[in-house]
Amino acid sequence: MRLPNLGVCVEPLTPAIAIPDLAVLGLPSDEPLLLCPGTPFKYSPVHDHVWARIAKGLRPESGKRGWARIAGRWRGGSSGRLVFFRSGNDSMDTALKVSQIGESLGYPITCVGVPKTVDNDLPHTDCCPGFGSVAKYIAVSTREAGLDVASMARTSTKVFVLEVMGRHAGWIAAAGGLAGRKPHEPPHIILFPEVPFEKEKFLAKVKQCVNDYGFCVIVVSEGSATADGKFLADAGTTDAFGHTQLGGVGPLVANMVREAHGYKYHWAVADYLQRAARHIASKVDVDQAYAVGKAAVDLAVKGVNAVMPTIVRKASKPYKWTIGHVPLGEVANKEKKLPPEYITADGFGITDACRRYLEPLIGGEAYPPYKDGLPEYVRIKGVAVRRKLKTEFKI
């Protein structure tokens, strides 16, 4: 079964759920099966919507009644198989709960979670599809903007701040570190959520960079926080001109530098641009996204319940990987943060060990097709196939 491309967008479908021809999966045509072919980059609004409603019915507080309600909807046949294709930490938790329905209510169901989150914070997998491409985007953008700043630093902008995603884990910020290899090459400072922000230490480092290299490029995680766990961006501060700070740790940090040192600065906030940037996707990432999706379907068809396919690293240089799987219980609601050995002693950079881990994940280019200068992204046609369920099925 070919999975949808990364960079897919699905228009809302009617009916809300398309049930595929089961022969494609090697199953008898009367086998009840619910497929949720959401894609690694989240471009599947109809399924997001459907699963949001299912997840709602599965909240712990809704108790057994909620679960029974969901299971009741699926009592269309003798058994059910479900591939659950959306997966950060929260989704894995939902997947785990769905997988337990069969056990607790006597309704046979197979639920497989698939790793997919730009945050790269799921444990037991070398990485999460989506992350490699965001990492590539951030590394490339940091290198490019760094060259721009270097060209002007003597007479103009001396400090550039790039705000990246990562509320609790600094994987994306760390990827910015791939842009340069030598101390004078940008980025000069990375602010990780894992390292408590110390204003004076940070400002001193900025000054040192400007003195030593003529300029300073900073990559800052949206989740940067002080030692008391308070996000910098939630500081509720006002800027130098008394305007309410409109959110964004990037401008906040840039302003902090200007107030202390008076350097001319610029800042960028990549926001959705970074996670939607299919045009600069990592080939390794795209390959892995297909591989875990395919593995999930295989596992579901084999009836392996409550698992998540994983990417298993065999070697770093050259990068070799294979597919494994772990019980959902071992990944649900668990966050994998940057380990201390990936962060330099001063807290502002990545170590060689981190570089060895990250570099393979941004390897290779996987350009989309273009038409009239713009990438053409797949839009799933959403053709509903003949209904297989014997009873009414509504979400």
Add this chain to the structure above:
Amino acid sequence: MRLPNLGVCVEPLTPAIAIPDLAVLGLPSDEPLLLCPGTPFKYSPVHDHVWARIAKGLRPESGKRGWARIAGRWRGGSSGRLVFFRSGNDSMDTALKVSQIGESLGYPITCVGVPKTVDNDLPHTDCCPGFGSVAKYIAVSTREAGLDVASMARTSTKVFVLEVMGRHAGWIAAAGGLAGRKPHEPPHIILFPEVPFEKEKFLAKVKQCVNDYGFCVIVVSEGSATADGKFLADAGTTDAFGHTQLGGVGPLVANMVREAHGYKYHWAVADYLQRAARHIASKVDVDQAYAVGKAAVDLAVKGVNAVMPTIVRKASKPYKWTIGHVPLGEVANKEKKLPPEYITADGFGITDACRRYLEPLIGGEAYPPYKDGLPEYVRIKGVAVRRKLKTEFKI
């Protein structure tokens, strides 16, 4: 003579100015010649620096004495030829002044300006090298982020704001309009510097988009201003030319929407990322950058003073262009804004005429070479050739 690649970075050189072997240009070896090989994407810090100092000496208030000082530095031979390779409106004005030195002080000099500005606001040329690539970046990014928002709008983010460059002219913002063709396709609203911002009208349009399409993607120019000419976001600082430094209109507009309608929003500020994004350069743009640079050298060698090579459009579909040139006096300090016929009647979109103009400029991909997942950008070695001037030359 091969011009440096787009996406070039030059380390500071010693000596500050390299004088090439004149035989390359078909000139006698004792011909004094000063080449400023700055590149279309500004990655030439040493020359920026040198020219900033020359320009400083040429400010009107420094009068004839300042000019004499500059000319004095060049009295190294019987004649001088100068190719001036950096060119927004301000730089063209400087180029014009430099070109007049010979006339006013009896010192023979040839000065050629080269169009190069992402702002695309120089008159008498179909476009300015640099713009096509930024336009492509913004169109691609708007399409990608638009797909992301579309996938979540039902249950999450409903409004996305992308802030783009463009202080007085809305060319870059207009390029965002290429991302979609139909009314429901993002972007749904573009805020141009050319159209006075009306808060109530804008907020009503946002609401209409969310009601009709489920979400609203907005591209806003940094130079968006109210009818009295006041920028929506005025950061309070000024650049080297005394212009107000802008930034933050994206979050400002997003916040405005939240306050009025309560929609969940996200915003991005591309800042330098857009103009440094060599990885998604337009092939047409790269070709034109080389062509105008080559034309400038040809004109200088022929002794044509005070001109700027231009791109002349012959046809739009398929795009055909050739190189012409105009007197510097016709481009210096003149800004080409979006003509009214490129903006839709409601002020929030681009017309078919605008699309016909813009689309060819983002045509084709010109991917840089990659190593270890990252683009490898040229760094000019800065090898100084033997000095040809008979007297000392210092800047």
